[in-house]
Amino acid sequence: xxxxxxxxxxxxxxxxxxxxxxxxxxxxxxxxxxxxxxxxxxxxxxxxxxxxxxxxxxxxxxxxxxxxxxxxxxxxxxxxxxxxxxxxxxxxxxxxxxxxxxxxxxxxxxxxxxxxxxxxxxxxxxxxxxxxxxxxxxxxxxxxxxxxxxxxxxxxxxxxxxxxxxxxxxxxxxxxxxxxxxxxxxxxxxxxxxxxxxxxxxxxxxxxxxxxxxxxxxxxxxxxxxxxxxxxxxxxxxxxxxxxxxxxxxxxxxxxxxxxxxxxxxxxxxxxxxxxxxxxxxxxx
Ligand code: GUN
Numbered sequence: 401x402x403x404x405x406x407x408x409x410x411x412x413x414x415x416x417x418x419x420x421x422x423x424x425x426x427x428x429x430x431x432x433x434x435x436x437x438x439x440x441x442x443x444x445x446x447x448x449x450x451x452x453x454x455x456x457x458x459x460x461x462x463x464x465x466x467x468x469x470x471x472x473x474x475x476x477x478x479x480x481x482x483x484x485x486x487x488x489x490x491x492x493x494x495x496x497x498x499x500x501x502x503x504x505x506x507x508x509x510x511x512x513x514x515x516x517x518x519x520x521x522x523x524x525x526x527x528x529x530x531x532x533x534x535x536x537x538x539x540x541x542x543x544x545x546x547x548x549x550x551x552x553x554x555x556x557x558x559x560x561x562x563x564x565x566x567x568x569x570x571x572x573x574x575x576x577x578x579x580x581x582x583x584x585x586x587x588x589x590x591x592x593x594x595x596x597x598x599x600x601x602x603x604x605x606x607x608x609x610x611x612x613x614x615x616x617x618x619x620x621x622x623x624x625x626x627x628x629x630x631x632x633x634x635x636x637x638x639x640x641x642x643x644x645x646x647x648x649x650x651x652x653x654x655x656x657x658x659x660x661x662x663x664x665x666x667x668x669x670x671x672x673x674x675x676x677x678x679x680x681x682x683x684x685x
Pocket of ligand 1 (some may be wrong): 540
């Protein structure tokens with residue numbers, strides 16, 4: 401039987417740290433912190449994420465600026481808004497919720513966000529910093545995963561770390577963060593051969609493939625730390641991760657639940673990045 405990693409509790413700790421520092425900034429420097437969140441169209445999942453981000457801003461004492469744009473917004477109109485937000489000193493962080501409608505090129509939009517306000521750490525400049533290991537903004541989900549691993553008391557150094565998934569948002573930056581902590585990292589993906597064998601060698605297994613119950617207990621080494629980044633909705637409406645929880649928890653020493661594992665951490669780390677952005681823009685760090 402494994403121990404559950406409580407993402408709700410750990411994310412609350414992160415948000416409490418952010419709230420405390422935000423209040424101190426206001427009191428000692430008269431400085432407020434603001435996050436602009438832009439959503440284009442009516443994707444229901446995106447709507448839920450954006451609402452949660454807004455709630456988190458309120459909880460930590462940030463100003464939140466929400467821009468809910470029509471599905472038919474043009475790329476030029478969105479670029480204009482990003483430009484305005486780049487120049488607005490009350491906006492410390494800018495987040496454009498992905499995915500965007502098909503007629504808008506995501507790369508063009510991400511590249512237009514000022515790297516200093518890119519609290520997602522998606523801009524190529526920030527991706528480059530992550531690669532070098534010299535970062536202002538940590539990518540939110542991978543940073544949340546690292547904090548969850550840390551909470552188990554596991555030292556990543558020298559461990560076999562397997563990341564399943566190679567997305568720009570999770571898999572690739574996750575591998576870098578594990579590498580920076582001296583893990584021995586393998587990235588697996590849809591073309592990987594002998595996936596089960598590789599997974600069975602993992603002391604730390606991070607799964608971000610977006611397929612319900614993709615990893616089963618027979619792929620997990622006894623005593624492994626298992627982090628499930630997946631969030632899939634089954635036909636019966638139930639949420640489940642990329643890891644089949646029932647069989648996996650019999651093998652893992654620590655495992656994240658879905659929901660209540662990685663999900664809340666992403667937003668907490670976004671708050672942390674936004675505070676960092678504000679401090680950096682004020683010349684405090
Ligand atoms: N869509 C799903 N996850 C994310 C995220 O972390 N940031 C943004 N901007 N869009 C997302």
